[in-house]
Amino acid sequence: MPNAAGHERPGRGSPTGPRSGRGSRRRAVAGAAALLVAAGTLAACGSGGGGATTLTWYINPDSGGQAEIASRCTDAANGAYTIQTAQLPRESSQQREQLIRRLAAQDSSIDIMSLDPPYIPEFAQAGFLAPIPDDVAGRVTQDVVQSAIDGSTWDGKLVAVPFWANTQLLWFKKSVAEKAGLDMEQPVTWEQLIKAAEAQKTNIAAQGIRAEALTVWVNALIESAGGHIIEKTADKPEDIQLGLTSPAAVQAATVMHDLAASGVGGPAFTTSGEDANVTDFEKGSASFMVNWPFVWGRALSAVKAGTLAQSVPDDYGWTLYPRVDADKPSAPPYGGINLGIGAFSTNVDGAFQAAECIVSEQNQAYYFTTNGNPAAKASVYDDPEVIKVFPQAPVIRESLEMAKPRPQTVYYSEVSGALQREYHPATAIDPEQTGKKANDLISSVLSGDQLL
Amino acid sequence: MSTTTLPPTEKTQPVSAPPGGLSDRSKAERRLGWRLAGPAFVVMLAVTAYPILQAVYESLFSYRLTDPANRTFTGLTNYWVILTDSLWWQSILVTVFITVVTVSVELVLGFALALVMAKALAAIRPVVRAAILIPYAVITVVSAFAWQFAFDINTGFVNSWFAWLPGVGTDTDWFGDKWTSLLVICLAEIWKTTPFISLLLLAGLAQVPEVLQEAAQVDGATWWQRMWRVTIPNMKAAIMVALLFRSLDAFRVFDSIFIMTGGANGTESVSFLAYRQTIARLEIGLGSAVSVLLFLLVVAIAIGFIKGFKVDLSQARGE
Numbered sequence: 001m002p003n004a005a006g007h008e009r010p011g012r013g014s015p016t017g018p019r020s021g022r023g024s025r026r027r028a029v030a031g032a033a034a035l036l037v038a039a040g041t042l043a044a045c046g047s048g049g050g051g052a053t054t055l056t057w058y059i060n061p062d063s064g065g066q067a068e069i070a071s072r073c074t075d076a077a078n079g080a081y082t083i084q085t086a087q088l089p090r091e092s093s094q095q096r097e098q099l100i101r102r103l104a105a106q107d108s109s110i111d112i113m114s115l116d117p118p119y120i121p122e123f124a125q126a127g128f129l130a131p132i133p134d135d136v137a138g139r140v141t142q143d144v145v146q147s148a149i150d151g152s153t154w155d156g157k158l159v160a161v162p163f164w165a166n167t168q169l170l171w172f173k174k175s176v177a178e179k180a181g182l183d184m185e186q187p188v189t190w191e192q193l194i195k196a197a198e199a200q201k202t203n204i205a206a207q208g209i210r211a212e213a214l215t216v217w218v219n220a221l222i223e224s225a226g227g228h229i230i231e232k233t234a235d236k237p238e239d240i241q242l243g244l245t246s247p248a249a250v251q252a253a254t255v256m257h258d259l260a261a262s263g264v265g266g267p268a269f270t271t272s273g274e275d276a277n278v279t280d281f282e283k284g285s286a287s288f289m290v291n292w293p294f295v296w297g298r299a300l301s302a303v304k305a306g307t308l309a310q311s312v313p314d315d316y317g318w319t320l321y322p323r324v325d326a327d328k329p330s331a332p333p334y335g336g337i338n339l340g341i342g343a344f345s346t347n348v349d350g351a352f353q354a355a356e357c358i359v360s361e362q363n364q365a366y367y368f369t370t371n372g373n374p375a376a377k378a379s380v381y382d383d384p385e386v387i388k389v390f391p392q393a394p395v396i397r398e399s400l401e402m403a404k405p406r407p408q409t410v411y412y413s414e415v416s417g418a419l420q421r422e423y424h425p426a427t428a429i430d431p432e433q434t435g436k437k438a439n440d441l442i443s444s445v446l447s448g449d450q451l452l
Numbered sequence: 453m454s455t456t457t458l459p460p461t462e463k464t465q466p467v468s469a470p471p472g473g474l475s476d477r478s479k480a481e482r483r484l485g486w487r488l489a490g491p492a493f494v495v496m497l498a499v500t501a502y503p504i505l506q507a508v509y510e511s512l513f514s515y516r517l518t519d520p521a522n523r524t525f526t527g528l529t530n531y532w533v534i535l536t537d538s539l540w541w542q543s544i545l546v547t548v549f550i551t552v553v554t555v556s557v558e559l560v561l562g563f564a565l566a567l568v569m570a571k572a573l574a575a576i577r578p579v580v581r582a583a584i585l586i587p588y589a590v591i592t593v594v595s596a597f598a599w600q601f602a603f604d605i606n607t608g609f610v611n612s613w614f615a616w617l618p619g620v621g622t623d624t625d626w627f628g629d630k631w632t633s634l635l636v637i638c639l640a641e642i643w644k645t646t647p648f649i650s651l652l653l654l655a656g657l658a659q660v661p662e663v664l665q666e667a668a669q670v671d672g673a674t675w676w677q678r679m680w681r682v683t684i685p686n687m688k689a690a691i692m693v694a695l696l697f698r699s700l701d702a703f704r705v706f707d708s709i710f711i712m713t714g715g716a717n718g719t720e721s722v723s724f725l726a727y728r729q730t731i732a733r734l735e736i737g738l739g740s741a742v743s744v745l746l747f748l749l750v751v752a753i754a755i756g757f758i759k760g761f762k763v764d765l766s767q768a769r770g771e
Contacts, residue, residue: 097731104517126518210716267623268605271716279606410518414733424716425628448514448529451537451738452728 053081055347055354057112058088060095060337065371066114073357081350083112083358092116093212096413103128103342110342111351112358115160116335117151118406118416123340124159125410130341130348132158140359147334147403148376154408159340161355162376164367166335167321167399168220168290169392174317176200176287187330189323190221190255193288197264204259205277205289208269210424215406215416216333217290218423221252223331223404225324229415230407237411237446244435244442251324253423253431260426270425282308290321292335293396297372318392320399334403336376368393374400417452418442504747511741517734530741540725540742547721549634551702554641558698559691561642562649569650570657588647596711599640603627630717637708637719645701649694656690657683696757700750722746 059066070083077083088095096119102110103123115123123129132140137158141149148162170188177184180196197204207213219229227248232241243249259265266272266280278295280286282302289295299316302308321332339358341351357363364375369389374396380386381397390396407415422438423429444450474482511530515523534540565584572580587595603610603626614620626632660683668678684691706723713719715728726746730739 093732100518100734104520122518128518210714268625268628270628271605271625276606417728417732448735448738449533451534451539451725451742452733 053079053347053350055081055083055111055345055351056109057083057085057114057354057358058095058099058110059085059114060088060092060116061090062373063371065367065373068370069358069363069367072363073354076357077354081347081354083354088114092119093413096122099123100126100128103344106344107342108344108346111345111347112355113340113342114163114337115340117160117338118408118412120152120160120338120340121154121408122410122412124154124157128340128343129159130343130345130351132161132341133352136161136352136356140356142377143379144376145378145397145400147400147405148336148338150408151334151336151405152338160338161341161352161359162336163339163359164336164364164373165376165400165403166292166333166374167396167403168216168292168333169318169395169399170320170322171281171289171291171295172317172319173202173281173284173287173315175315176202177317184317184319187320187323187326189326190259191326193322194258194262194264197288198262200287202264202288203266203280203286204264205272205280205286205291206259206265206269207273207277207290208260208265208424208426209271209273209276210420211273212416212420213273214424215419216335218252218256218419219404219406220290220321220331220333221255221324222249224321224328225249225251226328227252228407229419230409233407233409237414237448238443240409240411240442240446242439242442244439246435248324249435250431253429253434255324256423256426257429257431260429265426270427282312284312293374293390293392294372296390296392318395320395320402329402331404332399332402334400334405336373338376411446414445414452415442418445421452504744507740507743507747510736511738511744513737515735515737517736523737526737530738531745533738534741534745539720540722542718543720543722543725546634546719547703547705547723550638550641550705550721551699553638554645554702555695555698557638557642558646558649559695561646562694563653565646565650566653566657569654584650585647587644588651590644592644592707593711595644596640596708599636599643599708600627600712603636627713628717630719633713633717633719637705637712640708640712641702641705645698648701649698652690652694652697653687656687656694659690660686692757692761696754699753699757703750703753704746722749 057066057070067085070085074082088098095114095116099110099113099115100123103126120129140161141158144162145165147167148165149158151165152158152160152162170193172182172184174184177196180200182188182192182196193204207217222229222243225248227246228243229249230240231243231246234240260269266286268276272280274291274294277286277289277291278298281289281291281295282299296313296316296318299308299313303310303313321330323330339355341348341355345351359376361375361377361380364377365380365383365386367373368375368380368386372390374390374393375381375386378397381393387393406412409415418441419438422434422441441450445452512525512527513523514526514529569577569581569584590598601607605611605623605625608626610626611620611622611624615622624632626636664682664686665678668682673681704723705721706727709715709719709721709724710727715724720728722742723746726739726742728739729735729742733739
């Protein structure tokens with residue numbers, strides 16, 4: 001699994017934010033990716049409409065899995081269509097920016113898009129996604145985990161085709177957990193983790209960076225405590241009801257505050273994203289970490305490359321996302337990629353056929369085992385091949401069934417941006433006040449009274 | 453050297469153009485100038501004036517890119533929203549801070565480098581010039597990444613190299629605080645654009661007539677006196693042009709902030725604010741208004757320099 005870190009990006013992109021080594025390199029690659037996209041587009045224009053049989057699939061950068069699936073589906077189509085891929089920028093927020101500007105100009109070259117779930121409502125509401133025929137909708141949701149269906153739904157309708165589904169697990173060093181006397185077979189709470197980390201003089205790697213990753217964390221904490229960032233959505237942005245002052249949100253903010261105040265977030269807590277977190281976890285300065293499953297593949301390929309001792313991944317343990325409330329099951333983050341069909345595509349029917357091929361069980365299993373991106377279809381998790389590569393598969397599946405999406409709203413970008421502004425840095429969170437401030441900020445941003 | 457000689461009390465001759473009206477020759481020159489520059493002028497109008505006017509127009513609307521049906525005329529509301537928002541004023545302060553710090557440091561450094569480039573031994577002069585210019589050839593985004601890597605707590609070497617400095621340690625998180633972030637941003641900007649200033653100043657240095665230097669030397673002026681009373685006054689135009697260009701440039705700072713902090717910890721500049729409203733939020737109206745205000749500020753800086761410091765851009769041509 002080369003470049004294991006590359007593939008889970010869509011579930012967690014960070015709009016801005018300083019990056020660790022790996023993340024930064026990715027952004028450098030983003031420029032090249034943009035060039036590639038431009039080149040792809042020019043090529044599409046040059047071929048005089050490209051013929052109705054060529055479909056362009058805009059993909060998020062991964063380890064090559066989507067390109068391989070595209071060529072497999074092209075072969076399977078027997079000349080009915082050819083799928084070519086065009087690569088989008090690394091960061092999911094930048095993928096959105098690029099796609100949405102092109103779709104606003106009714107770009108007909110966009111047939112299939114790999115979409116990060118939180119942005120799907122925005123695309124759907126703007127009419128940028130071709131409506132999914134009922135028969136297709138029936139087929140592509142069969143046997144699919146609930147969170148992936150939720151993430152592809154807007155306004156009660158399926159608007160995107162579930163492709164792969166991501167979720168965060170709690171990763172821990174078995175040796176340290178044992179020393180701390182934590183029974184990892186049982187659900188653990190954030191409070192227990194913080195205490196254990198303090199006692200063992202180790203860190204908890206969580207995403208304190210001002211980026212999308214922070215929103216993922218805030219949302220998971222609030223949902224785990226039984227609350228919601230958006231209590232009730234509405235057509236008019238100013239009518240959206242927020243839940244950031246609820247007791248659940250206060251409880252969530254308390255966890256963030258406690259983690260930051262106790263110092264167990266590590267010295268670079270407020271600038272750490274997923275990549276920096278893994279580095280800390282691999283180095284050993286952090287012994288607990290909430291992160292996407294890519295960390296497993298990353299460790300294995302580092303061992304293969306000789307940069308990491310085999311004993312490190314051997315000590316990895318994994319379990320469900322920590323609880324906020326000891327009595328309530330946690331609500332792990334949900335991410336992944338779902339496929340949208342461009343509303344201005346000249347071959348919508350062909351694009352739906354291609355999308356159905358792309359999300360087939362075989363392709364999802366292939367994508368899971370080679371690129372480390374967990375499947376949206378539940379049956380893939382029973383595949384012995386998958387379990388061999390990903391011993392975490394059963395836990396991932398369980399986590400996906402419990403996972404809760406980030407707030408589904410047309411104004412996701414604003415909501416997320418405002419949350420990041422108020423909940424960062426976590427060291428400055430006041431559990432009682434921060435939620436209220438974020439509530440006010442989101443409300444006034446949404447009613448157009450404030451900048452972001 | 454005699455120590456009794458008084459320093460020159462009179463200013464050296466100004467280098468302005470000869471007085472009087474336009475001669476036929478200058479009129480013909482002017483016409484030719486227009487003819488030569490005309491096509492470029494038209495292109496400039498098309499690629500700058502048109503977007504500027506469109507931005508001004510769109511700034512009067514509440515307009516979201518994904519919701520064109522609900523575009524409504526709101527007059528100056530967007531401007532009111534911006535100017536009453538503390539975030540705008542904070543961004544202005546950050547931008548002014550970066551501009552003042554980087555431009556003043558760059559001026560001093562750039563001048564020193566220009567002197568080195570001008571006085572370096574002929575044998576190594578091309579090498580020195582090329583070496584000094586390298587940072588300017590680096591794309592800003594790349595330079596921002598390089599500096600970010602250097603200061604990053606995981607990948608950086610700065611923490612371990614400078615651990616002997618008070619306040620720096622292996623766990624110093626440079627991007628975790630407003631002022632340390634701004635320090636790194638300023639450093640990156642200074643490293644990147646000092647060559648630009650020094651190049652302009654080198655051109656200015658070349659304009660200072662050697663005879664004046666020699667005359668001053670004969671009069672017994674020290675190196676320092678020659679610098680202050682001969683060199684610098686004669687290259688005032690070049691200095692002002694360098695300052696003006698670099699200030700305008702610095703005021704639009706975006707790349708380094710985007711890469712290094714993403715606007716975290718109150719490091720957003722005005723350009724960053726415009727980006728966030730227009731591109732990230734897709735609020736074309738609000739974003740256009742921010743851009744228009746940024747444009748007005750840049751114009752104000754330019755006018756301030758030209759009127760306030762009496763910069764005559766044509767003087768920089770060395771006539």
